[in-house]
Amino acid sequence: MSAAPVVNSPLDLAGWSLRHLARVEEALSRWVGEGAPAGLGEAMRYAVLDGGKRLRPLLVLAAEEAVCSGAEVEASAHAVSDEAALRAVSDEAALRAACAVELIHAYSLVHDDMPCMDNDVLRRGKPTVHVQFGEAQALLAGDALQAFAFELLTPDDGRVPPAVQAVLCRLLARAAGSAGMAGGQAIDLASVGVALTEDQLRHMHRLKTGALLQGSVMMGVACGPANAQAHEALSDYGAVMGLAFQVVDDILDVVADSATLGKTAGKDAASDKPTYVSLLGLAPAQAYARELQVQAHAALARSGLADTRALAALADMVVDRTH
Amino acid sequence: MSAAPVVNSPLDLAGWSLRHLARVEEALSRWVGEGAPAGLGEAMRYAVLDGGKRLRPLLVLAAEEAVCSGAEVEASAHAVSDEAALRAVSDEAALRAACAVELIHAYSLVHDDMPCMDNDVLRRGKPTVHVQFGEAQALLAGDALQAFAFELLTPDDGRVPPAVQAVLCRLLARAAGSAGMAGGQAIDLASVGVALTEDQLRHMHRLKTGALLQGSVMMGVACGPANAQAHEALSDYGAVMGLAFQVVDDILDVVADSATLGKTAGKDAASDKPTYVSLLGLAPAQAYARELQVQAHAALARSGLADTRALAALADMVVDRTH
Numbered sequence: 029m030s031a032a033p034v035v036n037s038p039l040d041l042a043g044w045s046l047r048h049l050a051r052v053e054e055a056l057s058r059w060v061g062e063g064a065p066a067g068l069g070e071a072m073r074y075a076v077l078d079g080g081k082r083l084r085p086l087l088v089l090a091a092e093e094a095v096c097s098g099a100e101v102e103a104s105a106h107a108v109s110d111e112a113a114l115r116a117v118s119d120e121a122a123l124r125a126a127c128a129v130e131l132i133h134a135y136s137l138v139h140d141d142m143p144c145m146d147n148d149v150l151r152r153g154k155p156t157v158h159v160q161f162g163e164a165q166a167l168l169a170g171d172a173l174q175a176f177a178f179e180l181l182t183p184d185d186g187r188v189p190p191a192v193q194a195v196l197c198r199l200l201a202r203a204a205g206s207a208g209m210a211g212g213q214a215i216d217l218a219s220v221g222v223a224l225t226e227d228q229l230r231h232m233h234r235l236k237t238g239a240l241l242q243g244s245v246m247m248g249v250a251c252g253p254a255n256a257q258a259h260e261a262l263s264d265y266g267a268v269m270g271l272a273f274q275v276v277d278d279i280l281d282v283v284a285d286s287a288t289l290g291k292t293a294g295k296d297a298a299s300d301k302p303t304y305v306s307l308l309g310l311a312p313a314q315a316y317a318r319e320l321q322v323q324a325h326a327a328l329a330r331s332g333l334a335d336t337r338a339l340a341a342l343a344d345m346v347v348d349r350t351h
Numbered sequence: 352m353s354a355a356p357v358v359n360s361p362l363d364l365a366g367w368s369l370r371h372l373a374r375v376e377e378a379l380s381r382w383v384g385e386g387a388p389a390g391l392g393e394a395m396r397y398a399v400l401d402g403g404k405r406l407r408p409l410l411v412l413a414a415e416e417a418v419c420s421g422a423e424v425e426a427s428a429h430a431v432s433d434e435a436a437l438r439a440v441s442d443e444a445a446l447r448a449a450c451a452v453e454l455i456h457a458y459s460l461v462h463d464d465m466p467c468m469d470n471d472v473l474r475r476g477k478p479t480v481h482v483q484f485g486e487a488q489a490l491l492a493g494d495a496l497q498a499f500a501f502e503l504l505t506p507d508d509g510r511v512p513p514a515v516q517a518v519l520c521r522l523l524a525r526a527a528g529s530a531g532m533a534g535g536q537a538i539d540l541a542s543v544g545v546a547l548t549e550d551q552l553r554h555m556h557r558l559k560t561g562a563l564l565q566g567s568v569m570m571g572v573a574c575g576p577a578n579a580q581a582h583e584a585l586s587d588y589g590a591v592m593g594l595a596f597q598v599v600d601d602i603l604d605v606v607a608d609s610a611t612l613g614k615t616a617g618k619d620a621a622s623d624k625p626t627y628v629s630l631l632g633l634a635p636a637q638a639y640a641r642e643l644q645v646q647a648h649a650a651l652a653r654s655g656l657a658d659t660r661a662l663a664a665l666a667d668m669v670v671d672r673t674h
Binding site for chain 1: 465467487493494495537
């Protein structure tokens with residue numbers, strides 16, 4: 029990989045997001061619930077479509093774009109020799125990866141909202157899935173969404189190379205499982221009313237939220253050609269983003285109201301859950317978020333990639349967001 | 352692939368199963384819950400270890416053995432040239448596939464037993480997972496087991512070729528998802544107290560139970576070298592086995608007692624669920640099971656494989672079982 033000229037012109041994140049999300053929404057709308065029995069398909073679509081910030085899909089697509097920006101075309105594992113064809117392979121893989129991470133995120137929210145977990149009735153301003161469709165259907169819809177994520181990653185139409193499929197499945201399974209998201213939720217469950225150290229809190233969030241956010245970045249990386257330097261730098265970026273997201277989430281739980289959040293505010297404090305704010309205090313938590321933002325930009329600068337503007341803008345968005 | 356001499360000597364299924372299950376149990380015990388937070392890992396292990404007939408893993412291993420028995424060694428997708436190395440790749444892939452299907456089966460039981468679904472308190476003679484660990488932990492353990500199934504299929508130690516990993520993930524995701532097991536459960540949920548036709552009942556079971564059983568067979572096939580003839584015949588065998596398993600399950604729900612079954616007998620009738628027995632009557636359901644057994648053997652005869660004795664013995668076991 030030879031160094032490409034670094035692109036510094038400003039990026040219009042809103043326009044960039046709009047363009048990329050249009051593809052994601054169209055794909056999700058086309059794919060989710062297809063071939064499912066009517067009631068189940070409806071619950072799956074309700075859980076996934078028309079809601080959420082889609083941060084994880086955007087991270088996948090921004091990471092793929094970044095690794096493709098800085099690379100000479102190599103033969104690589106993609107086994108495609110011409111540049112346009114290679115890019116088409118990356119794009120198809122990244123679109124599927126973007127949808128797959130969102131399915132995992134959506135399923136986790138469906139199960140998280142259930143009465144035996146957080147017992148939430150409102151999500152993104154709508155009744156939660158179990159309120160709308162009943163608990164049994166919500167349970168099954170979540171289960172089916174997780175399976176469908178892996179189905180999306182393994183098409184048999186020849187458009188995504190098997191080696192890429194295998195890596196994407198590996199990254200997603202690890203991010204979602206007991207050493208990732210589900211493991212973090214289990215620690216969270218066991219932590220209510222317990223005094224955690226900052227290290228323990230960070231470990232919990234690294235699994236619960238961080239693993240899937242970092243996984244999203246690394247799945248994007250896996251779709252394109254990345255050298256070891258870019259791989260390592262974007263892995264650092266992903267880890268920092270996961271942490272930053274959670275710190276800001278904890279801050280917003282205190283400073284924002286339910287209408288802005290689209291979910292119940294003040295819930296963490298009410299349920300006696302440890303948060304960065306309860307542990308560090310509000311102002312230090314805000315300072316920590318800024319520090320993480322700086323670290324994210326520094327990681328991108330280390331990547332050696334030509335165009336990391338979308339990833340940089342997403343880091344700013346995560347820290348500056350109000351909901 | 353040239354025809355290999357057909358092996359007709361009798362197979363000691365008990366000995367064969369014992370030998371293969373020892374590997375499966377050892378692998379599950381080593382893998383399940385590794386790296387998980389303590390409580391979650393414990394619930395995952397409780398759900399998976401030391402219980403069940405392990406029919407699905409046995410189908411994977413028997414199918415892999417069958418396709419390996421009848422094949423000349425080809426270069427194939429495995430990219431390994433020497434026979435011993437090729438067999439080692441098949442064996443490693445098949446062991447992982449065998450464990451993965453059992454994890455999916457185990458997670459489905461955990462979620463199925465929960466109060467919002469079947470509300471069962473007894474499974475394999477033990478308290479169900481949510482009774483033992485609480486509903487929230489049971490929900491998470493099921494979720495984590497599903498993710499872990501795909502993690503098992505995608506090792507990064509170089510011992511299973513990426514192309515095999517991708518096919519295994521595809522087969523498992525399809526078998527487990529909304530057009531497979533989860534979809535069948537949703538139809539089942541919607542069918543309580545509803546009069547189904549035989550076609551509708553068969554469709555429900557083809558998804559709910561059949562998809563994962565057939566998927567187990569085809570995952571075994573994917574681990575070894577199979578030509579189109581063997582592929583098609585074993586796909587037919589898997590479909591018939593899925594159906595036979597459910598017909599016999601419905602028969603046992605009527606004729607066996609809870610102690611023998613290790614779960615609550617007479618539950619289908621009590622909950623007004625449609626079954627093959629309620630639809631066809633007991634004697635015709637028994638005759639149908641025999642007919643399916645004959646069809647399973649006929650499919651194996653069509654495969655052109657040298658040694659399908661384990662698959663044949665498993666077909667007999669499924670139909671002749673008393674629990």
